[in-house]
Amino acid sequence: MSETTVSQQSGPIGEGVTARQVSGVSIRLAGVTKRYPGQPAPAVDAVDLEIPAGETVMFVGPSGCGKTTLLKMLNRLIEPSGGKIFLGDEDVTGQDPDQLRRRIGYVIQAGGLFPHMTVAANIGLVPRMLKWDKERVTARIEELLELVGLDPAVYRDRYPRELSGGQQQRVGVARALAADPPVLLMDEPFGAVDPITRQRLQDELLRIQEELGKTIVFVTHDFDEAVKLGDKIVVFDVGARVVQYDTPEAILADPADEYVADFVGAGAALKQLSLTRVHDVQLRPVTTASVGDATAEVVARARAAGDDYVVVLDRRGRPISWPSLPELERVPAVPGTVDEKLPVVGHGSTLNDALDTMLAASQGGAVVIGRRDSLAGVVVIETIMEAIQRTRQGASE
Amino acid sequence: MTVDTGRSQAPSTAAEDERDTAPPRKGGGWRALAVQPTLVVLGVVAFLVWRSTTTLSETEARQLGWTVLANSVREHLYLTFAAAVIVLAIAVPLGIALTRARLRRFTPAVIGVANVGQAAPAIGLFVLLATWLGFGFRTTVIALVLYAALPVLRNTMVGIQGVDNRLVEAGRGMGMSAFAVLMRVELPLAVPVMLAGVRTALVLLVGTATLATFISGGGLGVLINTGITLSLNSLLIGGAVLVALLALAVDWLGRVVEHVARPKGL
Amino acid sequence: MWDFVVDRRELIAFQAVQHVSLVVQCVLLATVIAIGLAVLAYRSPKVTGLANGISAIGLTIPSFALLGILLAPFGFGITPAVIAVTFYAVLPVLRNAVVGLAGVDQSLVESARGIGMSRAATLLRIELPLAWPVILAGIRVSTQMVMGIAAIAAYVLGPGLGGLIFSGLSRLGGANALNATLVGTIAIVLLALVLDVVLLLVGRLTTSKGIRV
Known part of the structure; x- marks a missing residue:
């Protein structure tokens, strides 16, 4: 039943590519800083960043540059030591973290699924915390499983260990989307799967984003992944210093400095092949x-x-x-x-x-x-x- | 039950392994080992101070007299170590034998029987043996051996079975005989688990030997038992504290041996 | 021996019930105490070390000695028996609970926090259920152990089957001495096995199918 409603929304192929609907909100960081006691340099040093609503922004940079710390400050898994964070026009810096996190989807490597709960229980966790009624939760679970390309009848009652790595990751995305949060944070979600599966998951994410238009912040160390998935890419240096923030095309064509050029890597001409879509x-x-x-x-x-x-x-x-x-x-x-x-x-x-x-x-x-x-x-x-x-x-x- | 105790022991030994072998914490391992003897020494000092300052009734003085006391402690240790030596002599070879290919099919049966035996209350075992073999030292030692053999037997088997089979094959592949593989590969690698079993057995023995008093086997249990039957608290507590201190000391000794004897590469 | 059992079936049944009820209640109490302590301890490596040390050292104290020490302040009766049995029952559960809670994958805890579960909810819905099989293993060890300790507790006039063993001891050589001891000992072994099977079933029923081994 829910299948038909959803496919009516989605319409024919290609239509959503040009005019995509936006359900996300913008994120604005103002002077966000993280200092750890006993460390001379801040891990994240006064970052200003504006992420437009409905866009996918990729955080790339060497390991230890602070990109993951910055991401985790967005849902306050790490408390910022200074600065302000806005969702839309709302200052969420002082908001109760648990309440805030229920409005922000969060996907980690291997999905972070709870092994003692079924697929349905995992996905339904946040809606139930938000006190949705039972029918609504069930309907939402079906809808989301359809969305991520898993047959609800088959997968609803399975446990995470009965799924392949790629399927677990899909359920992880479904769980993050459960309460229809405007913002999705993804922390190297596809790092632990084989290349073929990773590519399918990336395709899947592109397709889902086409339908939903969330604001997605995605941390990766794989520049090809960033080029493929991102509307924009932020290249960070140590201390989460923003070196370049632009579209993939612009970064490939015109790296801001030596550092970015190094990071983008050689063979930029062939990288153009990553810019052309099927x-x-x-x-x-x-x-x-x-x-x-x-x-x-x-x-x-x-x-x-x-x-x-x-x-x-x-x-x-x-x-x-x-x-x-x-x-x-x-x-x-x-x-x-x-x-x-x-x-x-x-x-x-x-x-x-x-x-x-x-x-x-x-x-x-x-x-x-x-x-x-x-x-x-x-x-x-x-x-x-x-x-x-x-x-x-x-x-x- | 096998899985059970095995599992509960596994995490603890794993935790200890980590504590003892992680290079930066090596000193920490020794420091952790220093806590227990400090407690024991403090306890002994406290006991001695109490013993020399408190006034005792005639009966109490007789039991807590220095010579009688020393005798009780000596008896207790004698029971403990006599039983321990016999346990080692029986349980270790038996454990090794039961992991050899020819006898391996008996392993589950032996473990099963041994586990049922473990659930048996020590006091029941003592009294049953006494009705059969009479009271005294000999019966006590036999009862203690029966009771303490299990942890040593099981840990010997678990330790050897836990050795990575590829290492055994590698040993055989290098042309070592089955006996050489046992001596040079399997036993050295199984030593930490086996020693943990020996320590458990020793502590168990110190504790269980208190029950010897019920079948005239002597030891510190006599103090506790007399204290209970005659309501003499100083006897009761004196005996109990001494047994507890003895158990702690023996446990510490076991830990030191484990720490020293652990193969260095592990 | 059979006649002995038939003749005294009511007494034996009564003592068996007393024995099991002492053990079950003490283990339940011990489980609550141990999980409470473990929850306080497991986040700090220092306190975890302390908890492990206490349970290791506690287990070395001979039960007969502890019962003796407890007699001084509490006198004969059920109180020292309950305290001693609970004390020993706490130790394995405490150690396993600490190990189990510390063993929960940190990325799952972060995941739970990341989707907006509070600290308490994370503990109750994620960490404790995931640690439960390990905790239950500790409860099984505890139960087996304190079945024997409860027998010794009968010496300080605690309830249970230990009474049969001690009455056999006191009348050694007498008509039914061997029978009483034998029945007491075997009954304890059998009841220990029954309790273990019960706990195994409890484990099957309370452990999520997703993490069952």
């Missing part, structure tokens, strides 16, 4: 089939379209495999087996990710998904090669 390039349409369709009919349709494979969708419209026509002809009906190695990228993924995914799967293309994991088309390696060609030409001109 939805920016030409996707190939593809013949689709549903589980259980008669193969003869499907094969005929594919031949007519000039395709030598089809993409099989499950009942929710999510791609699960892409058999070749000879493979299909061997069976009477389209099988429902899920191809674990199916190369899938989100339409918000970078071309870099798409290339990685294809290489990892040893395939010449990848299935592209949009909202709610529904099929958007197929991206092939030739398209990416063309994009690289264009960037190199652009660089040499």
Whole structure:
């Protein structure tokens, strides 16, 4: 039930990309400082920063630069020694931390799920603390599980240890979003998962953010991650000194100083590949089939379209495999087996990710998904090669 | 029950390991070891001061006379260490034997029987043995041995089983005989756990030996028992305090041995 | 022996109930005390060390000696028995509670604080449930241990099956001396096993499926 309401909101693919709704509030830091007793230099030294509502701002910098300390001062897990913090127009510096934190979602590495509670209990924790009634909590849990791409019927009553690392992280995001907080703080959330899973989680986050428009502050040490996810990037030096605060494009094109240039790293031309998204390039349409369709009919349709494979969708419209026509002809009906190695990228993924995914799967293309994991088309390696060609030409001109 | 005690011991030994082996805290390990003897010495001094200043009735004076007192303490220690030596001689080889491949299938059964035995109240064991073997020193030692063998037996087995199997295989792979692997790899690595078992057994022995008085086995329990039956508080408390101090001292001795004998690389 | 049991079934049953009730009540009281102390102690490494030291040293004090010491101020009866049994029951639970609470993953505590749970709520909803299996292991050790200590407590006229053992001792060589001792000892072993099974079941019922081993 909640599934239909949510998918009505989401609309067709690509629509939200241009005009995204904003449910976040702005965050303003004024002279925020953290001093630890017995240490000569402050860990965070009088930081002024303005984070616009509904944007994703990435904190990057070397370890020990104070970026995590700064993040934790936003929800006062660390009490600032000086300065003021505003959410919207409201000064929250003196507010009760527990009350404040219920308005700010918080995601840490591996999700920080409570192992003795089910997925539903984990997600419902904050709403229940806010005294929501039972039906509302249950409905919210279903809605959020759908949002992060987990089937509520399957996952609601599982315990965290029965989930994969990526699934745990999704539940962690769902829990942070439970009370619909305007602000989401993420502390290196995808640091502990393998590269393929990390890329899928990043795609997922882009998709969720497209729908929700929260204000997200995201700490990472991975500059590629920052470029991919961030509307803006803050590069910090020791003492949480802001060295550069700009869009990824601007930082890549014009690093403020040597320090930033070092941090951005070599091969900035190829990094442009991380700036081009899958939805920016030409996707190939593809013949689709549903589980259980008669193969003869499907094969005929594919031949007519000039395709030598089809993409099989499950009942929710999510791609699960892409058999070749000879493979299909061997069976009477389209099988429902899920191809674990199916190369899938989100339409918000970078071309870099798409290339990685294809290489990892040893395939010449990848299935592209949009909202709610529904099929958007197929991206092939030739398209990416063309994009690289264009960037190199652009660089040499 | 095996899991149980094993588990409860594991965290504590883990905590101690950490305390004793973390290099910056090495001095802390010794400092922690210094607390207990200080307590014991203070206790002994307090007892001696009390003993020489207080006025005692005739019966009390007889039991708390210096020679009688020294005799009681000597008896108590004799019971304790006689039983301890026998326990070591029996339980350690038995524990090692039960971890060898040929006998390993008996391990669960032995542990199970031993655990049921542990739940048996010491006093019941003493009285039962006395009805069978009569009163006296010999029966007391047998009862003590039966009672204290368990922690040593179990920790020997747990310690050896806890040795990383890859190390054993590496030893065999280098061409060491099974006996050489036991002596050079398994036992040295199992020493900390085994010693913890020995210390537990010693403390248990000091405490349980107080019950010897009920079957005429002597020791400091006589003081407590006489104190209880005749309502002589000075006897009662004097005996109880001395036993407690003795237990603390023996426990400390065990800790020092553990601290010194721990393989350096661990 | 069977005749002995049948003849005295009411007395034996009464003493068994007394024994178990003494142990269960003291262990419950000890659990509350131990968890309270552990909560006060576990955040500070220094106090944790102190708590561990106290439980280690406390366990070395012989039970017969402690009972003797307690007789002086409290006299014969149930009071010294309850104090001694509770004292020994506290120690393993205290040690395990401290270890269990200190063993809770700090990132989970931070996570709980980060989503707006108060300190008390974090302790009650996150830390104690996660430490519970370890605490329960301590309770099981305590229970086994104090079943035997309660037998000795009968000597200071505390209630329970120890009475049978001591009556056997006092009439040694007499008609039913062996029977009384044997019945007392075996009953304690059996009841200890029953209590252990009960605690095991309690553990199954009170430990979340998500952290069960």
